[in-house]
């Protein structure tokens with residue numbers, strides 16, 4: 001059979017997605033499989049067993065990234081890579097990340113089943129802690145692998161219970177012996193759900209992103225004075241939560257003031273001591289700013305810091321801000337993007353050009369290797385929530401595009 005006629009097995013793909021959705025599944029139909037939790041370990045163990053069934057060479061590096069290598073006719077050539085992540089958001093969805101890993105697995109299963117040997121090796125990958133919700137920041141597995149983040153710093157990052165990422169890697173048995181270090185990659189493809197409303201609205205099956213926006217993460221701590229809420233008059237209070245509330249509204253108003261397709265969000269907040277009859281004396285919240293224009297995002301933060309300072313002084317509160325993480329916007333490789341576009345059209349799938357507003361391991365990969373992504377529609381544009389869904393037909397279509405793109409790259413000499 002000519003390679004162009006090869007297709008994945010949609011039922012098998014669905015079956016793997018459904019099987020994984022049982023590990024950490026929530027009563028509301030979503031997923032709660034935080035990075036390096038017991039459920040993440042279970043999902044990893046199952047994934048490794050599936051790689052072994054295919055006779056892949058499996059390695060785990062010191063960041064817990066899992067690689068499965070299928071050899072090619074010319075083992076000396078740099079491999080083609082495909083994958084994503086198996087961790088999820090708290091009460092997140094079943095498709096974010098998992099589709100990219102199971103899509104790549106389905107590609108390899110199809111190649112094995114049909115006895116196809118490619119010129120180049122193909123490597124499937126599950127990157128550790130892409131979500132960044134248990135341990136911030138996000139995308140640390142690919143970040144360290146590509147040399148953009150420091151291994152020791154990442155191992156030392158703690159969750160809200162004070163457990164360090166490195167210790168949790170050891171606890172679940174995934175602190176591998178292989179150094180976490182990149183090797184030359186011929187092409188990296190990541191299949192992913194869109195996580196937004198555009199493809200559905202446009203009635204298109206495949207999204208062709210030209211790159212990913214910048215992601216800037218900050219941590220803000222506001223210090224006030226705790227006191228009994230009853231006897232303490234309203235005048236003269238140093239209420240850290242009220243100061244934070246004003247600051248949060250500034251973040252929300254920022255994109256409209258700055259323009260440039262920016263989005264800005266406060267998604268996490270910790271109020272102390274969090275008692276209904278104590279004036280809050282400490283609030284910690286996060287700020288996430290994204291734009292295709294990195295300079296604009298930096299200016300936005302400078303402006304916010306001034307506003308925060310003014311609010312804190314007016315309310316007699318202390319203020320501490322930290323830059324937690326910044327990833328610049330990345331354009332993808334034009335040749336690979338063109339390949340995704342042409343392949344989709346050849347397969348009869350209508351395409352739509354876009355930019356990814358979500359972060360992906362492809363951000364870091366694009367800094368060191370030719371990279372492209374393949375998006376499929378999110379029903380109702382919902383993601384990072386339990387109702388996150390993509391139709392099985394769209395999952396299969398995305399995996400077919402991945403199969404054909406990986407094949408073309410892997411047959412290049």
Ligand code: GLV
Pocket residue numbers: 130131138357358359360
């Ligand atoms: C990753 O999930 C992100 O924050 O976009």
Ligand code: MN
Pocket residue numbers: 085096097130192359360
């Ligand atoms: Mn993802």
Ligand code: MN
Pocket residue numbers: 089096131384
């Ligand atoms: Mn996500």
